[in-house]
Amino acid sequence: MFYKRRLLAPGPTPVLEDALLASAKPMIHHRTEEFNAVLKQVFQQLKEVFQTKSPVLLFTSSGTGAMEASVANLCRTDKPALVIRGGKFGERWADITKVYGIPTDVIDVPWGEAVDPALVEKYLKQKPETTAVFTTLSETSTCVAHPIKELGAVTSKTDTVLVVDGISGLGGQECRTDEWKVDVVVAGSQKALMIPPGLAMASVSDKAWKKVKESNLPKYYFSFEKHFKNIEKDTTPYTPAVSLIFALKTALDRMHAEGMDSIFARHKKLGEAMRAGAQAMGLTLFAKRPVDVGTAVNVPAGVDGGKLKKMFESDFGITVAGGQDSIKGKVVRIAHMGYMDPFDGLAALAALGMGLDKLGHKVDVGAGLGAYIRVIQGA
Numbered sequence: 031m032f033y034k035r036r037l038l039a040p041g042p043t044p045v046l047e048d049a050l051l052a053s054a055k056p057m058i059h060h061r062t063e064e065f066n067a068v069l070k071q072v073f074q075q076l077k078e079v080f081q082t083k084s085p086v087l088l089f090t091s092s093g094t095g096a097m098e099a100s101v102a103n104l105c106r107t108d109k110p111a112l113v114i115r116g117g118k119f120g121e122r123w124a125d126i127t128k129v130y131g132i133p134t135d136v137i138d139v140p141w142g143e144a145v146d147p148a149l150v151e152k153y154l155k156q157k158p159e160t161t162a163v164f165t166t167l168s169e170t171s172t173c174v175a176h177p178i179k180e181l182g183a184v185t186s187k188t189d190t191v192l193v194v195d196g197i198s199g200l201g202g203q204e205c206r207t208d209e210w211k212v213d214v215v216v217a218g219s220q221k222a223l224m225i226p227p228g229l230a231m232a233s234v235s236d237k238a239w240k241k242v243k244e245s246n247l248p249k250y251y252f253s254f255e256k257h258f259k260n261i262e263k264d265t266t267p268y269t270p271a272v273s274l275i276f277a278l279k280t281a282l283d284r285m286h287a288e289g290m291d292s293i294f295a296r297h298k299k300l301g302e303a304m305r306a307g308a309q310a311m312g313l314t315l316f317a318k319r320p321v322d323v324g325t326a327v328n329v330p331a332g333v334d335g336g337k338l339k340k341m342f343e344s345d346f347g348i349t350v351a352g353g354q355d356s357i358k359g360k361v362v363r364i365a366h367m368g369y370m371d372p373f374d375g376l377a378a379l380a381a382l383g384m385g386l387d388k389l390g391h392k393v394d395v396g397a398g399l400g401a402y403i404r405v406i407q408g409a
């Protein structure tokens with residue numbers, strides 16, 4: 031049987047066709063009125079996607095570049111940072127703060143669970159001098175959503191800023207930056223923003239700018255202040271990824287047309303349908319507080335999760351992700367993020383059932399697909 035290739039892993043994700051075409055346009059010089067006009071709109075439209083009135087800085091790097099930039103621009107070597115771990119990406123924050131010599135405290139959340147905001151509150155009462163709390167909107171390795179709104183309610187009462195890795199999810203997973211009092215949100219281009227890898231962004235609140243002024247860490251290419259000065263002139267400090275910015279402009283136009291509330295609602299529905307479908311097949315979910323943009327399904331006992339993940343690709347043309355570290359071989363992670371619709375998820379769910387069947391674990395594929403479709407239909 032011939033199967034189309036379907037990219038349903040949590041990043042990179044499928045690219046909007048119009049954005050691909052936009053990125054294929056002939057190169058133009060980046061110090062021109064023509065390009066400044068594009069950037070001016072991009073900087074404006076990014077605020078809508080980030081749900082903020084604060085400036086959104088744009089970097090030529092993958093998402094991790096903007097994570098590192100956030101640490102380097104906000105922190106001091108003589109003041110602590112608090113990192114919420116509980117997955118690969120929470121761990122990355124602590125890896126970065128340690129590299130910069132920042133006294134780092136961590137709250138270790140068991141994989142699959144979300145942080146309890148009361149623990150953060152308690153910590154900040156003990157160490158009010160803490161510069162920042164670093165956490166994750168959608169912990170891609172576990173498909174857990176941390177309670178960002180509740181964390182914002184905690185940090186906003188203190189002098190500490192809340193920094194959220196929104197790389198997987200921003201533009202799909204609900205993130206009301208200003209309303210929830212999040213100070214810095216980091217994003218990457220290749221997840222819910224529907225364009226290829228290579229751009230990163232960070233929104234920076236007034237409260238965070240104060241930390242930027244006080245920071246004593248070295249930075250050059252990723253200097254927030256330098257980027258901000260250039261935004262005010264509708265430009266970037268260095269040669270940006272011009273073609274990707276054409277693509278981004280196209281994706282942002284489309285997101286504006288769909289509307290952020292509709293985008294959040296679509297992802298909520300896709301998540302709900304996937305979870306209902308997997309459970310109706312008799313499967314269980316890894317995340318106790320799941321995100322809308324991806325689902326980690328537990329691989330049933332006796333099934334080789336690595337084989338199942340490979341089978342998605344070799345037998346059905348579908349790329350999904352497996353588990354990492356302690357959950358390697360124990361979960362498959364299916365994304366429903368960005369340029370994806372209900373039929374993408376349906377294909378993934380069918381392949382999950384068919385794959386398990388082939389590996390000798392009988393499931394009721396029809397029951398799963400039926401449950402999925404009923405959620406989509408709103409029944």
Ligand SMILES: *Cc1c(COP(=O)(O)O)cnc(C)c1O
Pocket residue numbers: 040041092093094095119166168169170195196197198218
């Ligand atoms: C993908 C991802 C990253 C990594 O971003 P890169 O673009 O590979 O640097 C960081 N955080 C989360 C939550 C992610 O999903």
